[in-house]
Amino acid sequence: MSRLRRLFLSDCYFFVTCNLARGRSLLGEHDFASLARSIESCRTSHPFQLTAWVFLPDHWHGIIYPRRPLTISKVLKSIKLTSTSCINRLRGESGELWQGRFFDHALRTVQKYHECVHYIHQNPVRRELVERAEEWKWSSMGSYSRREQISLPIDYIQLPSDPHTRLIRG
Numbered sequence: 108m109s110r111l112r113r114l115f116l117s118d119c120y121f122f123v124t125c126n127l128a129r130g131r132s133l134l135g136e137h138d139f140a141s142l143a144r145s146i147e148s149c150r151t152s153h154p155f156q157l158t159a160w161v162f163l164p165d166h167w168h169g170i171i172y173p174r175r176p177l178t179i180s181k182v183l184k185s186i187k188l189t190s191t192s193c194i195n196r197l198r199g200e201s202g203e204l205w206q207g208r209f210f211d212h213a214l215r216t217v218q219k220y221h222e223c224v225h226y227i228h229q230n231p232v233r234r235e236l237v238e239r240a241e242e243w244k245w246s247s248m249g250s251y252s253r254r255e256q257i258s259l260p261i262d263y264i265q266l267p268s269d270p271h272t273r274l275i276r277g
Contacts, residue, residue: 119172119275120158121179122223124210125187126166128203133164138194139245142167143259145190155182156262159224161246163234168227170214172262183209218270224251 127134134142139162146169150157154174161168173182191204214220228251231243240248249257266272 118175120214120220121171121173122212122214122227123169123171123179123183124166125183126206126209128206131204132198134162134194135164137197140258141193141197142190143245145193146186146259149182149185149189153177153182153185156264157259158262158264159227159247159251160259160261161227161230161243161248163230163236163245168230170220170223170227179211183211213275215273215275216270217266217268217272217274220266220274221270 142162146157146160149155154177156172156174157169158172159168159170171179171182173179187205187209194204195201212223214223228240228246228248231237231246232240237243240246241252245258247257247259247261250261250263266274
């Protein structure tokens with residue numbers, strides 16, 4: 108089976124998933140903190156927005172908006188390289204941390220955007236890590252529910268109220 112070709116879109120929101128490489132031990136609290144610092148570091152050197160996220164023991168999800176000339180591939184390459192270096196150093200390990208490929212989906216409508224935010228925040232509940240999404244501290248749910256500041260700040264955006272509004276031009 109051949110690999111799907113990646114679309115090289117800029118100026119749109121992407122729902123992304125990055126999975127741990129095969130054979131890597133699951134992520135824990137210290138790894139999550141390193142991943143958050145790595146993403147924040149990448150945001151200072153690359154122009155992209157992060158509007159929702161969740162870290163889980165074997166993968167993470169986010170909604171990312173890369174600004175031109177940046178592509179989603181370049182953003183995730185930077186995040187994966189930076190976080191691999193930090194987490195490997197923390198663990199005293201070497202080698203790949205993340206799978207080489209990642210999964211992305213361009214969010215074409217306001218409705219799809221909101222569905223993906225909900226999916227992200229409910230992921231720890233579906234995985235039976237917590238009973239309520241608000242209990243999982245390693246997600247942007249805290250920003251959405253207006254509780255205390257979270258470990259990785261998000262970019263707040265104002266979307267049109269019509270759920271059928273297109274988010275991708277053309």
